[in-house]
Amino acid sequence: MLDIWTEDDKEEAQPGPHPKLRQIIFINSAAAFLGLPGSIAYTPAKSAVRALADTLRIEVLRYCSSKPTYSIHCAFSADFFSPGFKLEQETKTPLTKRIQGTDLAAAELETKFPSSETVAALFIAAVDKGDFIISKDLLAASVLFTNMIGLSPKRGWGIVDSLLSVVMGWLVMPFLRRKWEAMTREDGEEIQRSRVSK
Numbered sequence: 001m002l003d004i005w006t007e008d009d010k011e012e013a014q015p016g017p018h019p020k021l022r023q024i025i026f027i028n029s030a031a032a033f034l035g036l037p038g039s040i041a042y043t044p045a046k047s048a049v050r051a052l053a054d055t056l057r058i059e060v061l062r063y064c065s066s067k068p069t070y071s072i073h074c075a076f077s078a079d080f081f082s083p084g085f086k087l088e089q090e091t092k093t094p095l096t097k098r099i100q101g102t103d104l105a106a107a108e109l110e111t112k113f114p115s116s117e118t119v120a121a122l123f124i125a126a127v128d129k130g131d132f133i134i135s136k137d138l139l140a141a142s143v144l145f146t147n148m149i150g151l152s153p154k155r156g157w158g159i160v161d162s163l164l165s166v167v168m169g170w171l172v173m174p175f176l177r178r179k180w181e182a183m184t185r186e187d188g189e190e191i192q193r194s195r196v197s198k
Contacts, residue, residue: 002060002070009068019069024060025127026053026074030141033076033148037184038096050074054152057132075123075134078141081109082116095187099180131155147173 005022031039032046053074060070079085079102089102089109097103104112126134132153135141145152146164154161 005068006063019066022068022070023127024056024072025123028074028076030076030078030135030144033144036096036099036180038093071130073127073132073134075126076141076145077119079113080116080119081113095183099183143168
């Protein structure tokens, strides 16, 4: 797509009064920020998409000029209620549901999580503001991002992300990691007991 745009922009004879805005928006997942049992086929791809967006964000600066302006955005949604989410619930392991807090009836999940329409509207508003990292639909995704900032631009002036990253790295993530590891070991012990009893 970028190749097509840059070629098209080179051939445009007369630029308009304002630079043409070209935007690429990656719809990603908060799974890019952590790996949980039951998501081994999912998380690596989401981490790769995040790395691609980070790299492309810098790469497109080479093509920005008075004619075209290019911008890259990466949206990290947490769980939201959609037909895909309902289908996913049917195949998730009980352990994954417990860790994610999705071990509830469908009616409860629908009230607990935002709808896909709500999340899409938040993403569009963030792109319109020029945000690179978008994780506004649920606090969990936003806070998880602060623990994995890397080379991504910090949001706003960066103060909140920087402070939250210290809290997440030193206090929250060690606690969650130990909790999830314990839950996973317990689940493994249950599986072993059920195999022995058969």
